[in-house]
Amino acid sequence: MTKTVFIDGKKIEYEGNKTLLEIARENNIYIPSLCYHPKLGPASMCRVCVVEVEGMRGLQPSCATIPAEGAKVLTNTERVIEARKTVVNLLLSNGNHNCLSCEVNGDCELQDAAYHLGIEIPAFLIEQPEERDESGVFILRDPGKCIKCGRCIEGCNRLVVNEVLDFGYRGGEIKVICDNDIPMGESTCVQCGECVQLCPVGALIDKKAIGKARTWETHTVRTTCPYCGVGCQLELHMKEDQIVRVTGVEDAQPNQGHLCVKGRYGYDFIYSGDRLTTPLIKENGVFREASWNEALDLVAGKFKQIIQESGPDTLAGVSCARSSNEDSYNMQKLFRGVFGTNNIDHCART
Amino acid sequence: MTEAHPVASYFLKRALKKGAKLIVVDPRNQPLATRADLFAQIKVGSDIAFLNGLMNVLITEDLYDKKFVEENCEDFEALKSKVLEYSPEKAAEISGVPIELIKEIAHTLASIKPAMACYTLGITEHTCGKNNVMSVANLQMLLGNMGLESAGVNPLRGQNNVQGACDMAALPNVYPGYQAVTSKESKEKFAKAWGNPNLSEKVGLTIPDMMAGLVTKKVRGFYIFGENLANSEPNIAHVEKELASAEFLVCNEIFPTETTRFAHVVFPSTAWGEDDGTFTNSERRVNRVRKIKEAPGMAKPDWWIFKEIAKRMGYDWESNSAQEIWDNEVSVLAPAYGGIKYSRIEKDGLQWPCPTVDHPGTKFLHKEGKFSRGKGLFKAIDWTPPAEVADNEYPLMLSTGRRLFHYHTRTQTSRVGLDQILSEETADISFADAEHLGIENGEYVMVSSRRGSVKVKARVTEQIPPGLVWMAFHFREGNANWLTNNVFDPETKTAEYKACAVKIEKVK
Structure with missing residues (x-):
């Protein structure tokens, strides 16, 4: 059934049960959001995606609001902008959101929101950030950049079900912790990196990417x-x-x-x-480098000689379960179509 | 599954959160076992007895899917009379799984449909590997868990393209697309396509027979493409003797390995990311792989190397890229891939069978109970013990597998930083055996079988029951394959990596 909603006066028709944020995104209307991720669904944590809905009291989080038929929604009123600004300003002051060398500079949802709201310098005093956790072999945690949106926690618990991350402590002390608040490298974390992929900011970083x-x-x-x-x-x-x-x-x-x-x-x-970068031929027990022509001629010559002397079934080959279909196809074609033997196998039986 | 197929395990764990039931049958109390509704900690190598015991309960208590069995299967009577020999009491005695648990698992299975059976090499790497697989199939047919989505018999393939290597016929008995080499029709088809009327109708050798042939000189020229047999095959000392006796050994490789040491000629190959192509996953889905960089030095694509050898032996192959090989040869010669072309798999891949270019691919097989051979054939199967079992001299059973933080012989994963997480092999043992032998967690011990000894750290863990030692083969030092038994399933020629007898001694 086709449904209707009016966003900033524009009539939009859509199908199915959708949230305001989803409808807006499908129609290229930008509403900043931080805690929402399509894989995780609504979280209603960050309040950055708030909008005004006619007839509803207070501002509504668009990520969690399913509009009534014909609802009239405003995404850009002064009230909405002020609320978003307050939220983003608070987030920016709560840590070290310095973009200069941040790995996600240019691909950061907090930066996008700040840009959209025209915030250059956070309005409040910046708190001293916590130290970075560098103990994970592949993942760097920078709590100073964390906005406590909970996406990493949801992903860790609900999507990959590794159940390592959680919120710890309360109120202003709240933070993302591994197990019972131990360094990531000592925790039960298996470094799958789902949290990094879900992080909207630079609080979880692939170490291998740093500076690249x-x-x-x-x-x-x-x-x-x-x-x-x-x-x-x-x-x-x-x-x-x-x-x-x-x-x-x-x-x-x-x-x-x-x-x-x-x-x-x-x-x-x-x-x-x-x-390995060159063909190698063993001579007197030691490998020496060779040209392709020399090595290929040697192999083809030796195989021809063996076939002539003792028949094709004295050749045998093992193909590779790591390489492509096309590689395996050509190898068995060489054995069957050129040598004339079915002595071709691979490790599927082990 | 959490170690060898981690991403598949996410989906399983998510299903559990939504209320799915999980039954784990494993000698180890592995991570999924702790999440399972029912966990049968089975003795290594007792699978058939256990499965027959389940089927005994299903049949004697009249709990099986009679409609499915009558309409879609045959030889039920043979199965019935065989499994009646395996009372829950007998199954419990052989498998170590309590009688009541066997009954409860059977009752649970009978109460839920669909149920999918997943396994990996714990089923196949036994001297009775083929029979193990057929027993799983017996159970799923008996329960009517075939031809439905989320049902069936699902071997999770270990390597990125082991499915594809089978499909492409890197097997001694078939042409691409599982067309028998013994069939006149297939021979004519491929003889014409490849321009050689003299194709062999004789089924070829399997790896173990090839390796044995190196010693007897039945095999004079041996070509190994991208496999590190010197570490991955059972009984390394024996394997190395075989490789050392090769008259002429050629390897295609991306790195020097323990195996290339034995080669006479080594060709440098392109690695993943250095050529276009396709991999086929466990779901029979043909996925694209793409070139992102040039190969180092003079390294070349493997298909090119084979083509150049063919050219020097009088065959000028036309296809000159992975796409030409797939689109113009594979998908033309193998009917199951007839509809799979590169242009259709730019994004998500397609699952074969996909016979025509407008076919959407096949999500699951045997729909509506229609099996490839017609009716599903029950097999009456007897349990047989592993070729080697614990005795006074070697009182523990060794079983092997893979760990999350490495891949096979580490040709790739030793070069990506994973050694920082897992830097050496361990012998995983129970608290009871550790105490009995006076071994501390982390202490070096000698693990020995009739074939060899390795010095390796003991890891004392609740995952392991008394009497069992569990190891992997990621590291050359402490590699379980110095110990494993080079005995094979008589038909599949799969080695019994999962069971052999060992002893553990303190290192003085």
Whole structure:
């Protein structure tokens, strides 16, 4: 059934049960939000997404408001802007929101909100931030940049169900903690990085990305993870030919944006200085470098000789379950179509 | 699943939060076991007895899906008479799972549909691996848990493209798309496509037979593409003897490995991210992988290396990129991928069977109980113990697996910082055995089997029941494969990585 809502006087028709924030986003109407993430649903924590709804008392969080039929909504009144400004100002004063060297500068939802509201300098005195937690092998926690939106906690508990992060303490002391408030590196955290992917600011950072690139210098390439058989879809954030960081592709099958420690942080083996870079031929028990032509001629010649002397079934090959379909296809084609043997296998049986 | 397929485990854990029931059957009290509604801590290698016991309860108490069995299956009587030999009492005695728990698991399974059975190598890496798989299939057919979404028999594939390597026919008995090499029709089709009338109709060798052939010289030329057999195969000392006796060994690799030491020629390959292509995941979904950088030095794509060898032996292959290979050969020759083209898998991949370009792909198999062979065939299966069991000399059972923070022989994960989290192998043992042997957590011990010994740190944990030692094979030092038994399932030729007898001694 088609429903109607009026946002800033504009008539919008939509289908299904949707929140005001969702409807606004679908129609390119910007409402700043911090605690909301499409994967997590409404949280109504930060109050940055408030709007005025005619006939409703007080300001409504658009992330959690499902409009009545024909509702009239205002997203830009003075009252709304003032409320948002107060919230963002308070958040900015509660820590060290210095964008100069922040890894997410340019890709930060708090920065977007401040920009939208025209806040250059926080209106209140800035509190001394807590020290950073550098104990995680791949994840850096910077509580000074945390806005307590709870997205990391929700993701850790509800999405990947690793159940490490939670809010600890009360009132002004409230903060995100690992287990019973121990350093991340000593906690039960498995460094899956879901929290980093969900963090709207720079409070959770991929350590490997630090100093590699500004967010606007990178482009993304979608690919498939090289580790297990789940086949997670990865977004590689690239600066030239360097992977800066890896995120899961939201909404993609099969992983719906989630990754594990290997998929998110296990990528840089390809840049290792130990890579093999030339064909090698063993002579007197020692490898020496060779040209492709020399090495290929040697192998083809030896295989031909073996086939002539003792038949194709004295050749055998093991293909690779890590490499692509196309590579395996060509290898079995070589054995069957050129050598004339079915002695081709791979590790599926182990 | 939390260690080897972590992302799949997120979805499972989420389902539990929504009220799904979980039954875990595992020798280890692993992380999912603590979340399970029912946990059967089974003795290593007793799966068939346990499963037969469940089916015994389902049949004797008349709890199975009679309609599904009658309409979609055959040889039920043979199954019935076999599982009647496995009373809950007998199943409990062999498996160590209490009688009451066996009954409760059977009752729970009978009360829920659909239920999916997931397993990995704990089922297959036994001398009775094939029978283990068929027993799981027996159970799921008996429960009518086939041909439904979220049901079925679901082996979670360990490697990113082990499904694809099978589909592409890196197997000795089939052409791409599981077309038998013994079939005249298939032979003619591929002979024509590949321009060679002399294709062999003889089923080829499996890895263990190839390796044995290196010693007997039945195999004179051996080509290993991207596998580190010297660390990953059971009984390393024996494997290295086999590799060392190779007359001519060629490797395609991205790094020097324990295996390339034995090679006569090594070709440098492109790694992940240095070429385009496709991987096929556990759900039969063909996904794209993309090139993001140039390969270092002179490294080349593996498909190119094979093409260049073919050229030097008189065959000039036309396809000159991964996309040309897939679009013009694979998807043309294998009917199940007929509808999968690169242009269709730019975003989410497609699940085969996908025979035509307007086919949406297939989410689950055997829909409405229609099996590939027609009817689902029950198999009467007897339990057989592992080839080697604990005795006075080697009183503990060793089982092996993978850990979250590394991948296989660490060719890749030793170079990405994961060593900072997990820097060496451990032998995981129970508190009871640690106390009995006077071993402290973190102390170095010698673990020995009839095939070798390794010095490794003991990790004393509640996950492990008395009598069991559990290890992985990520590290060369302390690698479980110095100990594992190179005995194989007679048909699948899968090695019994999951069970052998060992002893533990203090290091003096």
